[in-house]
Amino acid sequence: MIRFTEVSKRYPNGFQALSRVSFHLERGGMAFLTGHSGAGKSTLLKLITRMETCSQGQVLVDGQNVARLPSRRVPGLRRSMGIVFQNHHLLFDRTVFDNVAVPLVIAGLPHGEVRRRVHAALDKVGLLSKEKLYPIALSGGEQQRVGIARAVVHRPPLLLADEPTGNLDPELSAEIMGLFEQFNQVGVTVLVASHDLALIRAMGQRVLTLARGELAQGGVPA
Numbered sequence: 001m002i003r004f005t006e007v008s009k010r011y012p013n014g015f016q017a018l019s020r021v022s023f024h025l026e027r028g029g030m031a032f033l034t035g036h037s038g039a040g041k042s043t044l045l046k047l048i049t050r051m052e053t054c055s056q057g058q059v060l061v062d063g064q065n066v067a068r069l070p071s072r073r074v075p076g077l078r079r080s081m082g083i084v085f086q087n088h089h090l091l092f093d094r095t096v097f098d099n100v101a102v103p104l105v106i107a108g109l110p111h112g113e114v115r116r117r118v119h120a121a122l123d124k125v126g127l128l129s130k131e132k133l134y135p136i137a138l139s140g141g142e143q144q145r146v147g148i149a150r151a152v153v154h155r156p157p158l159l160l161a162d163e164p165t166g167n168l169d170p171e172l173s174a175e176i177m178g179l180f181e182q183f184n185q186v187g188v189t190v191l192v193a194s195h196d197l198a199l200i201r202a203m204g205q206r207v208l209t210l211a212r213g214e215l216a217q218g219g220v221p222a
């Protein structure tokens with residue numbers, strides 16, 4: 001599903017954020033991406049979503065060479081992914097329901113279908129009873145679960161998360177990681193960037209470790 005072959009990323013200011021990174025995350029697989037602050041975790045995720053492009057090497061997502069994709073096909077690439085951010089990026093003037101519905105409304109789905117899918121996504125993250133509330137009335141963990149429901153509501157085959165438990169206590173963090181595992185168990189390919197080593201170890205999943213832009217652990221010859 002995701003294949004990096006000798007991927008390097010140098011930012012325009014000359015900073016080398018990634019050096020010759022190679023790994024393969026198979027369809028239906030799950031992995032954690034870890035490493036010190038500044039190791040290149042967010043940069044690696046941005047190469048998958050085409051928010052950045054690599055300077056050398058090749059990034060394939062579902063067989064597509066991401067850097068070579070014409071810009072008109074980038075929205076399609078992003079629709080094939082669910083993306084979860086640390087700070088949720090929720091709309092605070094919209095209800096929980098409306099926040100989760102955003103990707104479906106943009107896609108132009110009929111109202112009944114939107115309702116059905118939003119309810120299914122909220123049910124999965126245990127927030128069906130809170131659909132009419134505004135995000136401000138939710139705890140940090142609940143807000144993050146709204147972000148996850150929104151990321152999966154269009155049923156993407158690939159789920160990416162960048163420090164999804166950054167602001168949460170250990171118990172809530174474990175709960176959120178458990179949700180990612182559940183999505184993986186029903187076939188979604190999952191890649192989660194996190195610096196929380198203790199939690200990652202406890203999950204017992206594959207770990208990719210970046211150190212100063214190089215893959216120090218978990219890479220396999222691509």
Ligand SMILES: Nc1ncnc2c1ncn2[C@@H]1O[C@H](COP(=O)(O)OP(=O)(O)OP(=O)(O)O)[C@@H](O)[C@H]1O
Pocket residue numbers: 011012013015016017035036037038039040041042043044195
């Ligand atoms: N647009 C940019 N221009 C120049 N340098 C950048 C840019 N974006 C990131 N960097 C640098 O690249 C390095 C890797 O950044 P990145 O955000 O990928 O690290 P990270 O592992 O996600 O760190 P953190 O855990 O602190 O979020 C950092 O030194 C950062 O300052």
